[in-house]
Amino acid sequence: MERTLVLVKPDAMQRGLAGEIISRLERRGLKIVAMKMIQMDAALAKRHYAIHRGKPFFEKLVAYITSAPIIAAVFEGPRAVDVARKTMGETDPAGAAAGTIRGDLSVEIGRNLVHGSDSPENAEEEIELFFSPQEVISYEREIDRWIIES
Ligand code: DAT
Ligand code: MG
Numbered sequence: 001m002e003r004t005l006v007l008v009k010p011d012a013m014q015r016g017l018a019g020e021i022i023s024r025l026e027r028r029g030l031k032i033v034a035m036k037m038i039q040m041d042a043a044l045a046k047r048h049y050a051i052h053r054g055k056p057f058f059e060k061l062v063a064y065i066t067s068a069p070i071i072a073a074v075f076e077g078p079r080a081v082d083v084a085r086k087t088m089g090e091t092d093p094a095g096a097a098a099g100t101i102r103g104d105l106s107v108e109i110g111r112n113l114v115h116g117s118d119s120p121e122n123a124e125e126e127i128e129l130f131f132s133p134q135e136v137i138s139y140e141r142e143i144d145r146w147i148i149e150s
Contacts, residue, residue: 001076001078001080002076002077002078003033003074003080003124003136004074004075004081004116004117004120004123005072005115005123005127005129006072006073006114007071008073009064009112010069011106013069013071017113021105021113025075025084025087030075030083031144033075034135036073037070037071038072040065040070042066044129045062046062048126049065060110061110072131074131081116081117081119084116087100087101088102088116089101089102089103091109091112092109092112093113094107
């Protein structure tokens with residue numbers, strides 16, 4: 001089963017939208033298998049966003065993601081990476097479809113509320129940055145057979 005890293009970003013926490021965001025992913029059918037609240041430091045932020053190093057928005061991105069506490073979580077399910085990103089909507093909220101987290105609740109790319117891994121490979125690396133193996137818990141839910149066909 002696929003896993004993806006989700007970050008409820010500082011703006012979402014400050015705006016009291018953590019429950020709403022987690023709820024949308026949960027109601028979609030994805031299963032929470034790890035979760036913690038932390039405040040990211042610059043070192044972690046630069047590792048997490050290493051691919052964007054050197055881009056014009058990099059410093060602001062690091063400042064934003066470290067500016068207040070976040071919730072880091074791992075969600076699991078069939079095609080969890082794509083399912084989570086579709087639920088979040090496009091990176092730039094101005095272009096994100098209504099019905100998505102970003103499309104419904106945000107307006108600017110620098111305050112887009114949430115992070116989701118962009119591939120299963122990157123998800124595995126990102127999960128390792130935030131969680132030890134023991135912190136990611138495999139468990140069964142009785143409801144799963146009503147969400148996942150087999
Ligand atoms: P995503 O978060 O949808 O995976 P990304 O990985 O391309 O998008 O970028 C990471 C974050 O960096 C994104 O959530 C917001 C910010 N960002 C990306 N492109 C930007 C840009 N052109 N200007 C300002 N911020 C940007
Ligand atoms: Mg990304």
